[in-house]
Amino acid sequence: MEPKKHEMPSQAPEVRAHNFNEVALGYSMETAVAEAERCLNCKNQPCVDACPVNISIPEFIGHIKEQDFEGAYKVITRTSSLPAVCGRVCPQETQCESKCTMGIKFEPVGIGRLERFVADWHNENVKADPELPEKNGHKVAVVGSGPSGLTCAGDLAKKGYDVTVYEALHKAGGVLVYGIPEFRLPKTIVAKEVDTLNKLGVTVNTDVVIGKTLTIDELFDMGYEAVFIGSGAGLPNFMHIPGESLKGVYSANEFLTRSNLMKAYLDDPTTPVKKGGNVAVVGGGNVAMDAARTALRLGADNVYIVYRRSMEELPARKEEVEHAEEEGIQFKLLNNPVEIIGYDNPEDKKDPRNGDVTAIRCIRMELGEPDAKGRRRPVPVEGSEFDIPVDTVVIAIGTSPNPLIKNTTKGLEVNEKGGIIVNEYGLTSREGVYAGGDAVTGAATVISAMGAGKTAAAAIDGYLSAK
Secondary structure, three states: OOOOOOOOOEOOHHHHOOOOOOOEOOOOHHHHHHHHOOOOOOOOOHHHHOOOOOOOHHHHHHHHHOOOHHHHHHHHOOOOOOHHHHHHHOOHHHOHHHHOHHHHOOOOOOHHHHHHHHHHHHHHHOOOOOOOOOOOOOEEEEEOOOHHHHHHHHHHHHOOOEEEEEOOOOOOOOHHHHOOOOOOOOHHHHHHHHHHHHHOOOEEEOOOOEOOOEOHHHHHHOOOOEEEEOOOOOEEOOOOOOOOOOEOEEEHHHHHHHHHOOOOOOOOOOOOOOOOOEEEEEOOOHHHHHHHHHHHHOOOOEEEEEEOOOHHHOOOOHHHHHHHHHHOOEEEEOEEEEEEEEEOOOOOOOOHHHOEEEEEEEEEEEEEEEOOOOOEEEEEOOOOOEEEEOOEEEEOOOEEOOOHHHHOOOOOOEOOOOOEOOOOOOEOOOOOEEEOOHHHHOOOOHHHHHHHHHHHHHHHHHHHHOO
């Protein structure tokens, strides 16, 4: 029995730092089978309980051992609508793999890597369309085509529901297309997953902003019997420090959307971003890593992660941090921005808001007592301010749900952070209206959003079946 999981082949750091091709290259068939052999096929299956969508993990790995890769795919897709996505971006190390029995003495089985292999094998080798379910006569609308919306739509379509997804942007996929860079999640993968749902009978209407183009009430007037809101958390948070309105300051949402969806990496893009020079990314989560690594690929000379805690408290996935370090991203830890410095536009020296960024001013921090989440609270060191010369600043400190749907839907209750309030089944304060994912929790993981979409789909099925 191999004590360590098989390494994931990847592009060399000095090569990948200058292109948008996928970093991880995937297991070969031989490596996948060898990694599957490490699975103990536990009777109590703790990995399944730790999976938000309850994939039967030992069962699909068992098929890999027998080189029955399509059988493995069928097991995964019994409960997951997005296997190629989850195999790439799901934080398995804190979920299924964290409960793997092999991990007690050795490294856990590479469950995510095996899921990716199976999905990629299917997409490359199986061309047959999925069987179209018989329609049951009920219509459901899904707001948002991110992971929660696509999961809810897929689960309902498999049960025979007539499902229409309404997406505000011009491409389906939500955060999967605008938020996660190509080098982590190729957009052809997302398009393939959406195409599979289309073949199950799901209709996707893009360029429809629910709350503006149509309201929730109007969807019911159109004949939909239930609505699932999976509109995500697209409203960026800022620090409210001086200089945030200077030219060259972006929210991570804007920066990544311009690059991922609007192709700012092209020589003559229609929606450009500042390229080159020095870039500071404020934050320590996965979005901060994505923004920093994207800035590097866009031609930055130096990219800094500015984070107010230490490496031990960094919330980003370990793999993403390691990749960033290998590519040359510089970590300015235990530092907190207090001001963004800029110079006035020569044409309007009276208004500093028209100026360009020249530096980010930080204060050094030290860790004090633990906060409510158990992380040691950062405390500023008096008189320790210093400047980092930069041309661009990206703020990646989280997002909140957009209030548009709340403001146009009577009786829809939200919490103090703008998240839609739901019960354990995803039901909101409005009959027939369900919600899940970041629209409820605020920014979270893809797999947790998928779990919420799955829960809501089961509840909608129960609700409409009883009518």
